[in-house]
Amino acid sequence: MAYEDKTAGEPLEYVIIGGGPAGIQAAYFLKQAGRSFAVLERASEVGNFFRQFPRHRQLISINKVYTGYDDAETNLRWDWNSLLSDDFSPLFKDYSRDYFPHADVMVDYLKDFVTSHELDIELGVTVSSIERTDSGFVVNAADGRVWNGARLIVATGVSAEYTPPIPGVELCERYGEVSVDPEDFAGQRVLIIGKGNSGFETADNLVSRASTIHLASRNPIKMAWRTHFVGDLRAVNNNLLDTYQLKLQNALLDGEITHIRRHGDGYKMEIRYAHADGEVEELYYDRVLLCAGFGMDTSIFSESCKPEMTSDGRFPLQTASWESANVPGLYFAGTLMQQRDLKKYMSGFIHGFRYNVKALTQHLLATYHDTPWPSQPLEYSTRALLDTLLAEMNQSSAIWQQPGFLTRVVRVDRDAGEAELLGLMSVDYAHEHYSDDKTTLMLTLEYGQSNAPDPFFVERVHREDSERAQASQFLHPVVRCFERGELLSEHHVLEDLAAEWWEPEHINPLRAYLRQVLRIDESTTSSAGEAETQAEAQASSYSASS
DSSP states (O other), X not given: OOOOEETSSSOEEEEEEOOSHHHHHHHHHHHHTTOOEEEEOSSSSTTGGGGTSSTTOBOXXXXXXXXXXXXXXXXXXXXXXXXXXXXXXXXXXXTOOOSSOXXXXXXXXXXXXXXXXXXXEEOSOOEEEEEEETTEEEEXXXXXXXXXXXXXXXXXXXXXXXOOOOTTGGGSEETTTSOOOGGXXXXXXXXXXXXXXXXXXXXXXXXXXXXXXXXXXSSOOOBHHHHOOTTSBOGGGOTHHHHHHTTSSEEEEEEEEEEEEEETTEEEEEEEEXXXXXXXXXXXXXXXXXXXXXXXXXXXXXXXXXXXEETTTTEEOBOTTSBBSSSTTEEEOGGGGGGGGXXXXXXXXXXXXXXXXXXXXXXXXXXXXXOOOOEEEEOSSHHHHHHHHHHHHXXXXXXXXXXXXXXXXXXXXXXXXXXXXXXXXXXXXXHHHSOSSSEEEEEEEEOOOOOOSOTTSOOOOOTTOGGGGGGOOSSEEEEEEEETTEEEEEEEOOOOTXXXXXXXXXXXXXXXXXXXXXXXXXXXXXXXXXXXXXXHHHHHHHHHHO
């Protein structure tokens, strides 16, 4: 079949590679902005990745249907699967009430999102190569079709299974291909290389059939409940830990695997232990499974636009605007964005990168299409700034889902007596683009730094001791004041059990801080002499309903 050569004439403004959650989210925002683009997806349906992964079909992204809140924006704090839209529709909770849903439901949801918002996704497009030209990028498909775009957004996800440099690693069965029928492992000794969620998910599936299961990697496991990073080991996958500590024939091995080789009908693995004075031991297994994680597949890029990689070649090196560090005009969306906050925040997951994609789109509009960054003028008064910050810290889902990474920025021009609230952006982006002569307040939600050996036994700050709010261990708001990019001071709002910051111990210290750093003459503002702020009214309402 002959296809139209789309390199002729004016190029598209954007070509998006990948029809998963990130590509769909980028398409939504670009359509809303009236930009020209094409979305190319290799499979015959959007979200096809979720037809195969996770292998055991249970998502670990939570779907909390009942939150006790009516506000749609606030509810996104506990909805880890929905994409963003102006009308909050469709939402994932309308497709499943399971806390950890089946992966196939994600495909159904993404299909309906595309249909509902009339997004044009070109399916069955296998990209064979991408080239950089003076006018942008040429995307070639295996069937001869060609797309020409001024800029390229790669949203292919981490589709390539990572292969660690272990001699004999080619003998392993890969996570994406190994049988998921536990009967196939009955009575066998199994080694799993990798101690992430895919490794533990696999082990949990085999624990009732395999005679012995060992999980090995260089580093000890990190529990998500300690690190607050949802990519670390989650409780839903950690059943094997009981069997290790109770000596039920399973174990975790920390150390360097020096080789894997065939031995009879099985395999021998040699490991140099990390916690036994370098002891070396050789162990026998019937099966060796490789569950070492994923990385980006760069095979489609020609030398003219091959992105510089980092993190053992897994992720492309990026700027604060998620642009390739070495290829101008090449941007990344979705889980590839996590290079900027690797293993710290939530950019590797839908509930994190959906906001990143929103910020990326705004950067593109501001950079290439003369569209100012969204902003909301604020009354230049302590009251108005206090109300704004309290509303954001209590309702924003973005700074909740990306704690310490995304921020709401308030800029104050003291000389002009003006203030404005800027649209969502990353902390790094704010420092790069808004470090001018204005006073800048940056609001984030952040976890405290704890050295407690047990994350479930931590001393909390007393509610009447708000002067020690900076010692708060759990998620709490932080406001930082910058002048010409230099940090002048920071204020921590006391943590709260329900994460609702509407009470006097939250409001009063924040009001005092704003007065101190902004030095606003309240006699010149329209709010002077008012008895009650909106925040205090909200606090009264909250107290009455509690």
